[in-house]
Amino acid sequence: xxxxxxxxxxxxxxxxxxxxxxxxxxxxxxxxxxxxxxxxxxxxxxxxxxxxxxxxxxxxxxxxxxxxxxxxxxxxxxxxxxxxxxxxxxxxxxxxxxxxxxxxxxxxxxxxxxxxxxxxxxxxxxxxxxxxxxxxxxxxxxxxxxxxxxxxxxxxxxxxxxxxxxxxxxxxxxxxxxxxxxxxxxxxxxxxxxxxxxxxxxxxxxxxxxxxxxxxxxxxxxxxxxxxxxxxxxxxxxxxxxxxxxxxxxxxxxxxxxxxxxxxxxxxxxxxxxxxxxxxxxxxxxxxxxxxxxxxxxxxxxxxxxxxxxxxxxxxxxxxxxxxxxxxxxxxxxxxx
Amino acid sequence: xxxxxxxxxxxxxxxxxxxxxxxxxxxxxxxxxxxxxxxxxxxxxxxxxxxxxxxxxxxxxxxxxxxxxxxxxxxxxxxxxxxxxxxxxxxxxxxxxxxxxxxxxxxxxxxxxxxxxxxxxxxxxxxxxxxxxxxxxxxxxxxxxxxxxxxxxxxxxxxxxxxxxxxxxxxxxxxxxxxxxxxxxxxxxxxxxxxxxxxxxxxxxxxxxxxxxxxxxxxxxxxxxxxxxxxxxxxxxxxxxxxxxxxxxxxxxxxxxxxxxxxxxxxxxxxxxxxxxxxxxxxxxxxxxxxxxxxxxxxxxxxxxxxx
Numbered sequence: 016x017x018x019x020x021x022x023x024x025x026x027x028x029x030x031x032x033x034x035x036x037x038x039x040x041x042x043x044x045x046x047x048x049x050x051x052x053x054x055x056x057x058x059x060x061x062x063x064x065x066x067x068x069x070x071x072x073x074x075x076x077x078x079x080x081x082x083x084x085x086x087x088x089x090x091x092x093x094x095x096x097x098x099x100x101x102x103x104x105x106x107x108x109x110x111x112x113x114x115x116x117x118x119x120x121x122x123x124x125x126x127x128x129x130x131x132x133x134x135x136x137x138x139x140x141x142x143x144x145x146x147x148x149x150x151x152x153x154x155x156x157x158x159x160x161x162x163x164x165x166x167x168x169x170x171x172x173x174x175x176x177x178x179x180x181x182x183x184x185x186x187x188x189x190x191x192x193x194x195x196x197x198x199x200x201x202x203x204x205x206x207x208x209x210x211x212x213x214x215x216x217x218x219x220x221x222x223x224x225x226x227x228x229x230x231x232x233x234x235x236x237x238x239x240x241x242x243x244x245x246x247x248x249x250x251x252x253x254x255x256x257x258x259x260x261x262x263x264x265x266x267x268x269x270x271x272x273x274x275x276x277x278x279x280x281x282x283x284x285x286x287x288x289x290x291x292x293x294x295x296x297x298x299x300x301x302x303x304x305x306x307x308x309x310x311x312x313x314x315x316x317x318x319x320x321x322x323x324x325x326x327x328x329x330x331x332x333x334x335x336x337x338x339x340x341x342x343x344x345x346x347x348x349x350x351x352x
Numbered sequence: 353x354x355x356x357x358x359x360x361x362x363x364x365x366x367x368x369x370x371x372x373x374x375x376x377x378x379x380x381x382x383x384x385x386x387x388x389x390x391x392x393x394x395x396x397x398x399x400x401x402x403x404x405x406x407x408x409x410x411x412x413x414x415x416x417x418x419x420x421x422x423x424x425x426x427x428x429x430x431x432x433x434x435x436x437x438x439x440x441x442x443x444x445x446x447x448x449x450x451x452x453x454x455x456x457x458x459x460x461x462x463x464x465x466x467x468x469x470x471x472x473x474x475x476x477x478x479x480x481x482x483x484x485x486x487x488x489x490x491x492x493x494x495x496x497x498x499x500x501x502x503x504x505x506x507x508x509x510x511x512x513x514x515x516x517x518x519x520x521x522x523x524x525x526x527x528x529x530x531x532x533x534x535x536x537x538x539x540x541x542x543x544x545x546x547x548x549x550x551x552x553x554x555x556x557x558x559x560x561x562x563x564x565x566x567x568x569x570x571x572x573x574x575x576x577x578x579x580x581x582x583x584x585x586x587x588x589x590x591x592x593x594x595x596x597x598x599x600x601x602x603x604x605x606x607x608x609x610x611x612x613x614x615x616x617x618x619x620x621x622x623x624x625x626x627x628x629x630x631x632x633x634x635x636x637x638x639x640x641x642x643x644x645x646x647x648x649x650x651x652x653x654x655x656x657x658x659x660x
Contacts, residue, residue: 116552120552122556165378165380
């Protein structure tokens, strides 16, 4: 185990009030994130995986306090930053940054990329001389693989992959400790995806970055992450070290997800056992009682309907002590497999 | 207009500075430059801009273009038709004043009203709308209900009250028109702001700790200027027309100063005996309005090529 985690999230809940009903405005709660806890260590990549609408992005934003959480705590290097105002957060913003899914939408079309990358720097160091800002920008462009002579170009003059590099340069220029990557490659071509992933990996090694890597692509996560957290309907299903999660997934949901990853070998792919889940993701406004996954689970019984399973650390000797699963049935399932 | 010129000036300054610092840097082509190139390809808009420039220059240099002062009464030339030998190129009015100079003086007032009232509406409307749209929630609700209340005030009633309280003064026309025109501008800007503020680059600015004021004026306003500029070019003729209407009703500028509305109103009375008194100011007004509308159309196509 490393020293104290850089970021610690305890029982984080983000609920949004929504209007339901046509005539009377009945306020209901959309439970986007419903009690998530995790730790992020220095230099580590924690991947957050789950299907659309499971609260991945909301979680990422709540961690950065871009959204206010309803309950729970976000502890940043020992400091509880939950509910900090915009002003109180400002000095901390240079330590934590975010990279977005849509590379072009995350860049202001009216600014040159030099201005875009320089903005965080100028915001946090208003007295820094212009030449120094510029040389830092050029240096950072070089690091992320952009030609520094492109500094005066505009975002629409770049390809998607290059735009994502600009976004990374903007996030990196303050040399933050944590970057939340909100599906940074899902809008890119596969070949470009690899480049961006490798770039993030290099930056992590070079600067000792911690990454919170949000994605729904398990192949990419396997490549970049150290640990993986599986999210379903705002709840954590399973957290484990990468290899353990991929080799012996314990939660039925994780098993289904992993069985869906395509294997780049047609023969193996054809004979692969595939677990197909029935039904759709239930509404987060009205989640199922007990275990949220039970409506689609192959093993669910009455206990799953009554009690919400806790996230328990596996006690078997053969697994690492960091493997946690939230399932009543995981021991039985493991035995029968 | 100051807001309009700003991004380009800033960009030019940045470009110059950086060109000196490093020669091998590639100059980018901004969306503004793209828009300018597209606008320059639009013949109607370019011709309109040339005509408007000519009218503006005529209005500015009016006192030096003719030997006749605008308020001098020539007793020997009451309501004469255009007459080149005496220098009355557009003829004279029923008081024996030179119509050419008066038309150009009218252009001064009309264009000034158009520009000042639009600028006022631009500054108030953009700031107000951007703040309301960006803040959202209760602040937005409160600010926009205030706009709704002002909207529901009858405009003529408002002008007449102003006239009664403060007396007839050209400044009041600016105030009255500006006070009414910014409402629509605020609504347009608010709507645009609400669409832009969900974009990820705003969130990125947030995540970098950029202040709210900076987000509004650096990230939101430049991105909504397109529709704002288009609306502005369509507001100018509207304001000019409203001023003409007020003057036509006798609520506008004070004699001997004049505006196109006043001239048209005088000309309309003697349309049959002295058609030139209606024809010249009316032509000027119509041409100006046409030009502004063509420019507005051109700008809309240039700034948002997807909308065509």
